[in-house]
Amino acid sequence: MQRSPNKGAFGLTRFWNFFVNINVEASSQLSPYGLAVTTPHFDRDAYVSLLRQCVEGKCIAQIRNVHLHMIKSGFPLLSLGNKLVDAYLKCGGLDDARRLFDEMPQRHIVTWNSIISAYIRQRRSTEAVMLYERMLVDGVIADEFTYSSVFRAFSDLGLLREGRKAHGRLVVLGLEASNVYVGSALVDMYAKFGKLRDAHLVSERVLEKDVVLLTALIVGYTQNGGDAKALDVFASMVKDGIKPNEFTFASILIACGNLEDVQRGKSIHCHVIKSGFEDKVSSQTSLVAMYSKCGLIDDSLKVFDRSINANQVTWTAQIAGLVQNGREESALLMLRQMLRSSTNPNAFTLSTALRACSSLAMFEQGKQVHSLVMKSGLDTDRFTVAALVDMYGKCGCVETARLVFDGLVELDVVVVNSMIYSFAQGGYGHEALKLFDRMPDLGLHPNDVTYVNALSACSNSGLLEEGHRIFSSIHSNPRIELSIDHYTSMVDLLGRAGRLEEAEKLIMQVKNPDVVLWRTLLSACRIHGEAEMARRAANCVLELDPGDEGTHVLLSNIYASAGNWSEVVKMKSTMRELRLKKNPAMSWVVANEEVHTFMAGDWSHPRSMEIYAMIEEVMVKIKVMGYVPDTRFVLQDLAENEKEKSLSHHSEKLAIAFALLSSSNGKTCIRIFKNLRVCGDCHTWIKFVSRIVGREIIARDAKRFHHFKDGFCSCGDYW
Template identity: 60%
Template sequence: MISLRWRVKVWRSAKFVQALHIRGFTQANRNSTISTTLNLHGTNLKETSNIYISLIQQSKSMEEIRNIQTHMINNGFPHLRLGNKLLNAYLKVGCLGYAHQLFDELPQRHVVAWNAMISCYIRQKRSAEAVELYRKMELEGVCPDDFTLSCVLKAFSDVGLVFDGRKAHGKAVVLGLEVSNVFVGSALVDMYAKFGQMRNAHVVADRVVAKDVVLFTALIVGYVQNGQDYEAMQALSQMSKKGVKANEYTFTSILVSCGNLKELCLGKLIHGLIIGGGHESGVSPRTSLLTMYSKCGMVEDSLKVFEHLVNPSLVTWTSLIVGLAQNGKEEIALSKFSEMMRSSVIPNCFTLSGALVACSSLAVLDQGQQIHTIILKLGLHLDKFIGAALIDLYGRCGCVKLARLVFDGLLDCDLVLVNTMMYAYAQNGFEHEALELFQRMKDMGLDPNDVTLVSVLLACDNAGLVDEGRRIFDTFIGSSNIRITKEHYACMVNIYGRAGRLQEAESLISQVHNPDIVLWRTLLSACRIHGDMTMAGRILNKVIELSPKDEGSLVLSSNLYASKGSWSQVIGVKSWMRENRLKKSPAMSWVIIGGEVHTFRAGDCSHPKFKEINYIIMELMKKVKDLGYVPATKFVLQDLDEKEKETSLYYHSEKLAIAFSLWKTSGKTSCIRIYKNLKVCGDCHAWIKFVTTVVGIEIVARDMKRFHHFKDGVCSCKDYW
C-alpha cells in the first residue's frame, strides 16, 4: 500500500502526470482510479486542497474536471473553496456552460472570476452576454480593474453600445487607468475607432503616458478603417518619433493607406522594413503588400509578392484577382481565379465579383456563365455585390434579358443595382425601359445620384430624346444629392450634337468652367457626323490649344476633311501626326468562339482561314445585293476610285469577323457576338441588317459607344447611333 505522504509529494511535484503513468494511472483508467487512489483519511484541509489543486491543474477534459468536482462533493470537501481553480479549468477546456453554473454557486466572487467569465464570453464572440455580466458585476458593487475594462470596452464596440462605452471611459478616468494604463488606453482607442469617433480616439491616445506599439497600431487601424489615410500616415510618423517599433499589424494597416494614397515610395520603404523585421513570411503583410502594389498600378510587383506565398489565404487570392482586374490584366485575373479553384480554395462574394468584373471587361460570356454556376452552387446568388457584377456582365455582353432575370431575382434592390440595370438597358438600346426604371426609383425609396444621371442621359442620347434629356439634366442642376460633373455635360453635348443642334451644344460647353478636351472632342465628333466644316475648324483650334497631340481629335478632323474630299487638308493632318509620332488606332473587331479570341483588322488578309472567310463574304455579298444592299462608298475615307472603294468595304473588320463566325459555327448558332474598338460604320451597319435576313441569325455588335442588336433586318438602335 503506497503511503499517503508519498502520494502527496508526487501530486505536488511538476511530474505529476508522469508519476501517475508509472503507477498505471493512464488516461483510460484515470477517472475510475481517482476514487481508489485518493485516500484522504488523516490529511488536513490544506493538504487535501493541494492534492485537488494538482489534479485540477493537470486535467485535460471536461469529464476529468467533472469527476474531480464530483469526488469533492461525495467526500464532503468544500469544493467551492477551490471555485476559482475549477472555474479556470472549465474555461480552459471551453466548457462555458459548466463554468457559468459554478460561477453562480460561488458565495464570494472575486474580480478575477468576473474577468475570467467576461473575457471568455468575448473570445467566443458572445459580447452581448459579456456586457450583461459586466452590468451584473457593477450592481453587486465589484470594482473593475484594468483587465475588466480592457475586455468590456471591446464588447461595447462589438455590440455598438456608445453610451455604455463612454460610461466605462469615465470609470477608467476615475480609477486613473486612462492615462496610466496602456492596455486600457489601447482598448479605448480601439473602441472609439470602431464607433467612427476618431477625434476621441486621438485625444485618448495623446493622454496615455507610456505609449506602446499596440496603442499606436489601434490608432492607425482606426484611421485606415474610417478612410482617414493621411491621418494614419501622421500617426505612423508620431510613432517613429516616439521610438516605438512597428510590428506586422502596424505595417499591414499602413500599407492600405499607402495604396489608397498611391504613396508608392513609402510603400516600398515599408516593404523593406517588413523584410528587415522578419515579417515577410506573414500572410497579412504580404496580402497588404500586393494590394498596395496593385492600387499603385505595379502589377508585376504584386505578382512577385504573391509568388513567394506558400499557402495563400482566400483574402490574398481575392486581393490579387481584384487588383489584376482593376489594372487591365483581366486575362491574368481569370487565370489566377482558375488556379485558385484548382487549389480547392472556396471563393467568397468579393472573389467572385472580381472575377465577374474581369469577364465583363473582356466580354467573355461563356466564362462568366461558368462563374454564375459556381455562385448558384455556393448559394451566393442573392448577394448584392455579386448581383451587380452579374447584371453588369450580362449587360456588357448584350444579354439584357439575363441581366433582368438576375435583377428581378434579388430580394432587396439598392441604388447600385438599379444604376447597373439602368446602364445595361441604356447601352443595349432599351432606352424606354431605362427611363421607366428611373421613374420607378421614387416608388422604391431610392434617391438618384450622379451615376444615375449618366445612365439616364445615355438612354436619352441613344433614343434621340433631346428635350427629355435636357429636362432631366436641368432638374438636377443645383440638386443637393447630385454633383453635376463634366461627364454629365459631355452626355448633354453628345445628345445635342447627334441631333444636329450644334449651336446649343457649343453654348452648353461655354457654361462649363475650364472645359476639358473631352467636351470639345465630343462636339468635334458631332461636326463630323453633320459635316459642319466651319464649326469643326473652330473647335479643332480650341482642341489644339488644349492638347496639340491629342490623337482622337486629329483623327476626327482628318476623317471630316476626307468625307468632304479635302485631300490636301487630310495630307496636312496626317503629316502633322507623323512628325509628332502619333498613330491612329486601327479599326479592329474580334469574336470569341470556344474560349478563343479571333481578331480582325480592316483589309487584313493574313488570317490562316482567309480563303474560307473570303468565300463566305462573296456569297453574302451576292445575296444581300439581291435584297437591295448598295455599298455606301462615302464611308471610305481614302482617295480611291469607286470600284476600289467598294472592294475596300468588303473587308471591313466587322464583315471579316461575322464571316469567320458563320464559317466556324457552320451557321449552327442562334446568335453571333462581335466586338469593335471603334464605332460601327454606316455601310457595315446596313450590311449586317441584310445579313440577318439572309442567314436568319441574330447578330449582336458592341462598338465603342453601345450595343447593336441586329435581327430580321432591323437594328435595336433604329439607325440612330
Template identity: 60%
Template structure:
C-alpha cells in the first residue's frame, strides 16, 4: 500500500493525470479497498485538476472521512462550482458527519458567492454550537468575509468583536470588507485598532487600507502606510505596488506615483496597468502614452483594462494614428472582440470623427453590453448621425438590454445634433412617463438645447421651470440658443435669471457680449466688456489645431508665430480668391468687433480654423486623405461656409471637431446640414 501511496503522491506533485488513472486502475485490479487509498486518490485527482473524476470516486466510496468531505467541498469552491459544494455540504450533514473548521471556511465562501444569506446564517449557528466561531480565528475570518460580501457589515463586526485572539487574517477580512462596501472611514478605524493591538499587517491588509486612503483622498495616512511598507520590506509585492500607485493617483499626487513606479525593480502587468490608469485619470494622457510604449518595449502584454485606459487617453488627445496602432495591438492579442477594449475603440473612433471604423469595431464584438451600445450611440451623436443612432437605440430591447441614463443622454444628443426635434420630444415624453427612468439635469439640458436651437424658446423656458432649483447651466444653455438666433430680448431676461444665481458668471457675460456684437449693438458691447473687465473675467481665446505627419500644429486668429507662416498665408490667400469664384462671400455678421467693412472681411480671413486648414493643405499637397482639424470653441458660421467651398474646390474631405460636435465636410456639403 505504501508503494501505491508514494506513486499517487508523485502523480499529484507532477500533475500527471494519465499516470494517476493507470495507478487507480492497478489499485482496483489488485483488490485494495477504497477505505485505505480512496482519500489519497481523490486528493491526487484534485491536484491534477480533475474534480469530476475525484467526485466520481468520492461517490463510489462506502465510507468517507471528514477530511475527504473537506477536500471535495473545498475543490468545488476553488473551481467555481459553489452550487455543487453546497449540495455536498448538505449531504454531509444528512450522513451525520459534523463539519470542522476547514469545512466552514470553505462553505462560507460558497454561500457568499451564491448570495445564500439564510443558509450562511444557519451554518453560522452550527459553528456557534460546535464552539468554532470564537475559538477558531480561521472560521471567524471566513464568517467576517461572508457577511461583508452579503453587505452585512454589522454582523461581520459582531463576529469580529467576539473573537478574543485576533490575528492578521481576521483584521484583514474586516478591513477589506469595509473597503469593498465603500465604508473607508470604518476601514481606517479598524486598521488603527490593529496597530494599537500590535498585530503586524500583511500586504493584503495594507492594500485594502491604501485603497480606502485613496477613496478618501487621505494622502497623510497614505504616506504613513507607504513608510510602513518600506520599513517592512513589502515594496516588492504586487498588491503593495498596485495599491500605492492607485492611492497616489486618486490623491492627485502624480509625481509621487511616478517615483513609486520608477523605484520598482520589477513591474507586473497589473502594476503597469495601475500606473497607466492613474496617469489617464489625472489628465496626464501624453505621459500615459509614453509609459504604454515603454510597457510594450518591455514585452509586458497589456490586458483589456490597460488597452481601454490607453485608448481613452488617445480619445482625449484625438490621437487617431496612435489609437490605430493600439487597435492593431488589440487585434494581434485577440482582444478586439473584448467588450472593454471594444467600447474604448468605439469611443476613440467616434471622438476622432471616424464613425465607419467605430461601427466596424462594434460589429465584431463577441459580447454586446450596454457600455458598448452607449459608446456607439454617442459616436453617432457626436458626428450628427441621428437616424443611425435612433435605429441602434430601437435595437436595445432586442439585445436583451435596458437603456440607462447615459443611453438617453446620448440619444437626446443625437436628436439635438441632427435637428430631429419631434423625435427628441417623443423620447423625452417617454422618459417622463416611465417611472423606472430617473430624469437628471443632463437630460433636461439636452432637451432645452434641442428646443432652443429650433426656436421653441417658450417651451424650453417652461421646461426649465420643471426642474427643482434650476442651475446656471440650464439657463445658459437657453441663452446660447438665443445668441444663435439673435433673440436679444429673451437673452436679456435669461441673463437676469442667471445673474441672480451666479452674479459673476463669466460664460453668461461673454455670450451676451457676442450676441450684442453680432446684432451691431456696440454701446451694449462696451458696457458688457467694462463689466467683464471689472469682474476680472477671462475669455478663452479661439484656437484650432491639426495633426499632420505626427506633429500637432496650433493656430490662433491672425497667428504669425508659425515657422512656415509665410507659406500658410500664401496658401490661405490663394484659397480665398479661388472659392470666391465658386460663390463664397465673407459673412461679416460673424465679426464681433466694431470695424469698417473691409477690416471686418480681412479679420474673417485669418480665423484659426482657416489657418489650420490652409497649413494642412499646403503640407499635404498632392495627397487625397481627409484633413482633420479641432477647435476649442464653436466653429464660426463664416468659416463653416468657407470650408464647404474649400472641399468643393480641392476635392479633399475635411473633418472638423468643435466644442459641440463633428462636422464632416465633403463636396461642398456638411453632415450637419447647417444645423449646429
C-alpha cells in the first residue's frame, strides 16, 4: 500500500523526482552553514518519512541526498540530526554519521551510544573509547547502554585500568546491580582479562540474573582453565530455573571435554536434545569436540554425521578430534570431504591436517596440504607455517623445512622452535644451535620448548660442550625455570655421551624425578651396557610405576647382553606375575597414500611371501659385501640359527622390503618409520641395503632421523 503525501509538503514521489537529479556531491563536503539555495519546502514529517524509506531500502546514497536537501532548504538540523545519524548508521554509513555528529551543536545520549556501539560492531574499538572519553569531557552522563557497549571496547584493546575506572563510575551511578545488561558486559570484560574473581563478584551483585550474564561467566571460566567452576555455575543456573541457550550449552560442553567428564557431557547432551538445540551448529560443534576430547571418537562421528549444516568450525573440530584420537588417515580423508562440500578450511584446519601428516610422516599428503595452504593465502600465518616446518622436519625433509622457514618475513618463537626441532631430529646440531644463538638478534626470547629442542639437538649430534653451555644459560634466564623436561634432555645428552655417573648425579639434583627422567638414564645404560646403574634406575622407575612394562623389558635385555641369565629369568617371571606384555616394535611405510604397518615376524600382510623372499634376496647380496648379523639384538636364549632368522624379520627390515617391492620408480627415496629406537643390527643392515639398491633410505625412529645413502648414515653411527 502506497503512503499518501504529508500535509504542508508536496508528495514523496514528486520529491524523489526533484532531488534525485541534484548533481551535487553529498559526502564529506556537507555543512549546515553558508548554503543559501532556494528549494521546495518540506516539513519534519516528510523528512522522517523519506529517511524511513531510505533505511528500508538500505540506500545510503538517498540518505545523502535527503541530507543535502535539508541543508539547501535551510531546514534546522537540530530538529532531525539524531534521526539522520541513526539512518546513516542503519545503512552502514558510520563515517557519514560521525561527520554529521561532529557538526551537531547538541546531541542526544542515544546518538552518542549509537555511534559508540557502531564503532564496536565494526571492530573500531579505539575510536569507540576515544568518543566515550570525549563524552565524559563534554559533561554528558553515560548511561547503561553506553557502558554495556564500551566495556567490550576496553577488553578488545586490553585496557583493564580504564575498564576498572568505568566500573567505578558505574557503581557511583548505581547501575552495577540493577541492570543485567551492564552486569553481563562487565562479567564478559573481566573474564576476557582473566580476572575471574572480579567477574564472579560482579555476577553475585547483579540482582536479577539472566542467561546472558551467566553464560558470559561460564565462557570466562572455560577460557581460563576454570572448567569445574563453569559446571558449578551451570548447575546453579539450572537449579534457579534459568533456561540455558545454545551458547550456554556450547560452552558447558567444552568444559566437559576439557575435564574429560563424559558422564556429565552425555547428561548435558540429553539436556540439549530436550531443549531443542541439537540442530544448532554451535551445539553440534561443541558435542563433536566434547566426545573427541573424552576419547569417544565414534560418538563424535555420529554427532557429526547428523549435522545438517556443518560449517567450517564443525568440520575443523571433527578433523582435530580424529587427529587427537590417533586417526590421522581418517582426518585427511575428512579434509577431502570438507573441500568437496565447498567449505573452505581455515588456518586451524590446515594446521591440524599438517599435524596428522607429521604424526605418520605422510610426506606426499603433507605436500598436498601445503598446496592448499598456498591457495588459501595462509602461507604467512605463523601457526600454519610452524606446522609446515614441523611436518617437513618430521618427514625428514629438513632442507624443505628450511626453505619454508627462510621464506618468512616475520619470525616468532613458535616457528623458530619448529625449525630448531627439525634440525635436531635430522642431526643438524650445529645449524640448530646457530638458529638458537640468533634469536636475540631477531628480537626473540627462548621459551621452555626452545631450550628442550636445543638440548635435543646437542644430544643427537654429540655436542656435549654446547649442551652444557645451553643448560647453564637457563639458570641465568629470569624468564625460564628449570623443568623436568630440561633435566631429561640434559640426562639424555650425558647418557649418550657415556657420562653416566654425571647423568645420575644430575638426576639427584631434581626434587621429584619422574618416570621419564629415570627411564632416560636406563636407556643410556642399555647403550653402554652398564648393568648395575641400570638396576638402580629401573628400581626408581618401578617405585613410581610398578606396571611399566618397558622398564622390565629394557632391564631384561641389559641382563641378557651381560650374560646374566638368572636375572633374565627373574624379570620374565615378574612380568608374567604382573601380566605385563612388551610394547611391540612397529614399523610403517606409506605406499599409494596408504599406511602399511609391520611387526617383527609379521605374516599378516597380503604380500608377505614376496616380502620375505625380498629379504632373503637382499641378505645374500649384502653378506657377500661383508654384512654379519649382530645377534646381540635378539633374545639370547635362542639357538644361533634362530637368532639370525629372528634378526632378519625385524619390523624395519619388513617395511623396507615392502617399499622395495611397491616402488614403481627405482630411484625414489624410501621412507620408513618406527615407534621404538632402531636396533644396531638393523642400522648396519640398512646401510648395506642403501648401497646395493642405490637409493636413499630415510628411517625415523623414536629418537631421530637416519638418512642412509651409499652405505653411510647421517648420524655417523651416533644415536
